[in-house]
Amino acid sequence: MKFTEEHEWLRIEDDLVIVGITEHAAEQLGDVVFVELPEIETQVVKGDEISVIESVKAASDILAPVDGEIVAVNEALVDNPSLINEDPLGEGWFFKMQIADMSVLDEFMSEDEYKDFIA
Amino acid sequence: MTDLKRTCLHELHLSLGAKMVPFAGYEMPVQYPMGVMGEHLHTRAQAGLFDVSHMGQVILGARGAAEALEALVPVDVQGLAEGRQRYGFFTTEAGGILDDLMIANRGDHLFLVVNAACKAEDLAHLEAHLQGVEAVMHRALLALQGPAAARALARLVPGVADMRFMDVSTFAWGDVDLWVSRSGYTGEDGFEISLPEHRAEDFARALLEMDEVAPIGLGARDSLRLEAGLCLYGHDIDTDTSPVEAGLNWAIQKVRRRGGAREGGFPGAGRILRELTDGPSRLRVGLRPEGRAPMREGVALFDAEDADTPVGAVTSGAFGPTIGAPMSMGYLPAAKAAPGTRIWGAVRGKRLPAQVVSLPFRPSTYHK
Structure with a gap:
């Protein structure tokens, strides 16, 4: 699993990249009450604001971590946004992306590097 | 910090x-x-x-404090029985709200509780008009x-x-x-x-x-x-909102209204008493977004999905854990403030629909 400075995690599964937010991010946000997911089959560019997450405190943008195509979204979050607090690294995933070159993930942090980053 | x-x-x-x-x-x-x-x-x-x-606690200990305080608030303070408390607000000459407060009759003195952010100004305001003002x-x-x-x-x-x-x-x-x-x-x-x-x-x-x-x-x-549909000072009420616009008419007792024994006599009485009779041009309303996205403070409100000019704005908005849905309060023109009216809020560049609803969002359970 890889981690971004925007507190997203990326996990490779088959030929797709699954994206969610980290436990640290979920904890900082507080109870999530609303999620707006990207459209499937959208081409996104790294840094695009493609998803919105609202907690009891505030709204935050979720950025596209890499260039690629959104091929699946976690519809369960729409009706049950608390999955993000309960299981941010599992059931609380946001979307799956198809990307051209998996090697772009090398630039992101490992789990240990991310732990140092948020320390 | x-x-x-x-x-x-x-x-x-x-x-x-x-x-x-x-x-x-x-x-x-x-x-x-x-x-x-x-x-x-x-x-x-x-x-x-x-x-x-952090809130301000103030004692008004001078004789005649109730009568003197009535010069600053449109509340029946003299009629407040010993051992009872009333909600009120300091008004401005223009009929806006300087702060809201609780006024208690504790026998030989009045006890006030005012907002933390306003307490220095409130004390100065009281001291300018009343004797025997004591910050607790x-x-x-x-x-x-x-x-x-x-x-x-x-x-x-x-x-x-x-x-x-x-x-x-x-x-x-x-x-x-x-x-x-x-x-x-x-x-x-x-x-x-x-x-x-x-x-x-x-x-x-x-x-x-x-x-x-x-x-x-x-x-x-x-x-x-x-x-509970309660106002937060500096957000839902402030110097630009009148108590009547804010729907706080219930806190202005009959004796201070037109035809009452102690009619007016508080800052902004002209506007406030006129609005009580004729109705205000805008009103504080409850809003229930139709979707799950909260409409937070500052969201512009429109009377049609494609309208160019906003007719009002959200002053407080959040997710309501008890009602399990987003909720907002804001101001709308009186003609668009009836429960059931459909309104659109501009959230992140989209127009999202909401219904005007009566307040509170969740019935209160006071021990009356």
């Missing part, structure tokens, strides 16, 4: 794991480890303890709110069980006096308790030891008051 004041319960908040934030010049707990949602639901189900010591120092203010509040507090102070909503009284707890009112800012039955700072932590800990009682931060305080 330099230059921020701390309440006398600061150490208690830290020991309970509070996340502290700046608020109205104070370092205050926004949440405890239970989290905003959990704290909100706990208060509705059991009892929540709030530190509101070294007293903490706690609120215990929720269906189990009376049961919990009565274990320490049995006499509170006999109080009704908006009663005020003094009780002894050990060697200190508690100034108690049966009131609050959550829509729940509950109490607000002023007590000497040096015993406040012991008193708070005695309550927190009870199974029903949990500490609650400012985050849940805000969502609780919003569900």
